[in-house]
Amino acid sequence: MKILIKGGRVVNPQAPASRLEPKSAEPALDAIMDVLIEDSTIIKIGKNISDANARRVDADGMVVAPGFIDMHTHLREPGREDEETIESGSRSGVKGGYCALAPMANTEPVADNVEVINFLNAQAEKYAWTHIYPVGSVTRGLKGETITEIGEFKEAGVVALSDDGRPVTNSRIFMLALQYAGMFNLPVISHCEDVHLTEGGCMNEGLNSTILGLPGMPAAAEEVMVARDIALARWTGGRVHVAHVSCANTVELVRRAKFEGVNVTAETAPHYFSLTDDAVKTYDTNAKMNPPLRTAEDVEAVRQGLRDGTIDAIATDHAPHTHVEKQVAFIEAPFGVIGLETCLPLVITKLVDEGVLTLPEAIAKLTLGPARILGLSMGKIETGARADITVFDPASEYKIDVNTFECKCRNSPFNGWRLKGKAVHVIVAGQPRLLDGRLVG
Numbered sequence: 034m035k036i037l038i039k040g041g042r043v044v045n046p047q048a049p050a051s052r053l054e055p056k057s058a059e060p061a062l063d064a065i066m067d068v069l070i071e072d073s074t075i076i077k078i079g080k081n082i083s084d085a086n087a088r089r090v091d092a093d094g095m096v097v098a099p100g101f102i103d104m105h106t107h108l109r110e111p112g113r114e115d116e117e118t119i120e121s122g123s124r125s126g127v128k129g130g131y132c133a134l135a136p137m138a139n140t141e142p143v144a145d146n147v148e149v150i151n152f153l154n155a156q157a158e159k160y161a162w163t164h165i166y167p168v169g170s171v172t173r174g175l176k177g178e179t180i181t182e183i184g185e186f187k188e189a190g191v192v193a194l195s196d197d198g199r200p201v202t203n204s205r206i207f208m209l210a211l212q213y214a215g216m217f218n219l220p221v222i223s224h225c226e227d228v229h230l231t232e233g234g235c236m237n238e239g240l241n242s243t244i245l246g247l248p249g250m251p252a253a254a255e256e257v258m259v260a261r262d263i264a265l266a267r268w269t270g271g272r273v274h275v276a277h278v279s280c281a282n283t284v285e286l287v288r289r290a291k292f293e294g295v296n297v298t299a300e301t302a303p304h305y306f307s308l309t310d311d312a313v314k315t316y317d318t319n320a321k322m323n324p325p326l327r328t329a330e331d332v333e334a335v336r337q338g339l340r341d342g343t344i345d346a347i348a349t350d351h352a353p354h355t356h357v358e359k360q361v362a363f364i365e366a367p368f369g370v371i372g373l374e375t376c377l378p379l380v381i382t383k384l385v386d387e388g389v390l391t392l393p394e395a396i397a398k399l400t401l402g403p404a405r406i407l408g409l410s411m412g413k414i415e416t417g418a419r420a421d422i423t424v425f426d427p428a429s430e431y432k433i434d435v436n437t438f439e440c441k442c443r444n445s446p447f448n449g450w451r452l453k454g455k456a457v458h459v460i461v462a463g464q465p466r467l468l469d470g471r472l473v474g
């Protein structure tokens with residue numbers, strides 16, 4: 034099958050020349066172009082391409098970007114298929130502009146052995162609408178005691194290791210995991226939280242938690258773990274990726290570590306650059322996440338970290354929970370918010386329109402950044418590359434309605450927000466998965 038994407042603004046992002054570069058480099062390509070796809074490959078990029086045999090996809094007024102990659106998603110399969118499945122999660126992903134998702138290992142059972150990974154791959158083969166790149170756990174059962182069989186994981190297609198949902202508390206185990214993962218060139222994704230400091234907490238510790246009378250989780254709990262991880266990455270030469278950066282001091286620690294040449298990368302999620310803990314004032318459990326929403330200063334620091342390249346990627350930390358689970362007292366509710374269908378509009382509205390990032394820089398955080406961290410040959414629009422492409426309209430403004438989501442759950446603090454930016458066409462390995470905003474196939 035041939036597909037011809039006509040007349041869009043093709044943006045092929047380029048990574049910064051060095052980690053000391055204060056800002057992302059200019060994109061490798063940013064021009065009105067046509068893109069011709071044959072089977073699963075981009076075969077031509079240029080002006081005024083015509084091909085009578087190709088299916089024409091109109092991209093007039095739209096941006097043609099590499100397919101988005103979410104390097105931090107919870108798909109809940111196996112174990113909690115009532116919350117999400119590979120099928121529902123990847124449909125939600127396509128709707129949000131994603132061509133690839135990396136599901137975290139904290140399923141039931143935990144993805145701590147190659148059988149679970151093989152199961153995920155087999156389910157993905159049958160039901161997934163996007164590429165699925167599984168993350169294996171660092172330790173057996175997320176217990177933080179015994180390191181998993183990383184060599185087997187690598188062979189089975191695991192792209193990173195993480196006990197996400199929990200930190201690896203024992204520093205020696207984490208150090209060994211970094212060394213062992215380094216032998217297979219895999220990053221270790223760290224959920225940075227000192228659980229002794231956050232015990233019992235349900236929101237950011239600060240003025241709002243005091244006013245609301247809710248137990249707090251201090252920013253220092255994140256900071257001390259980030260500092261430890263950086264120290265261990267410096268020592269071992271291993272590769273640490275800091276998940277869901279939420280506070281100012283984390284940004285500063287990662288910034289300094291990168292400047293020193295430590296092998297560290299970082300991601301943040303849209304809620305950390307869009308919301309403060311003021312969102313908790315109504316006791317809305319949809320604003321309960323871990324790490325928690327922080328202060329306006331933290332939000333500003335996260336935005337600054339994205340701007341200067343300290344934060345490499347934007348991930349969703351998509352964490353579906355059923356209505357029944359969230360419909361309880363704030364302190365009892367599970368942590369987590371969905372994010373696959375709100376990420377792009379938040380990036381456009383809160384980062385691009387507010388001048389934090391240029392459009393090509395924003396695209397890089399959703400594509401090339403995660404691709405480089407996970408070692409995927411994605412994140413580029415080039416002749417010969419696999420045809421994973423997201424076409425989005427950066428100008429379309431609309432009201433977020435969670436009831437229209439493909440995701441099985443509705444736990445979003447952004448319901449009712451007016452935002453800009455919507456995926457219109459998504460092509461995964463040459464297959465149209467979203468056309469004119471509708472799922473196909």
Ligand SMILES: [Zn+2]
Pocket residue numbers: 197198199224276277323324
């Ligand atoms: Zn986490």
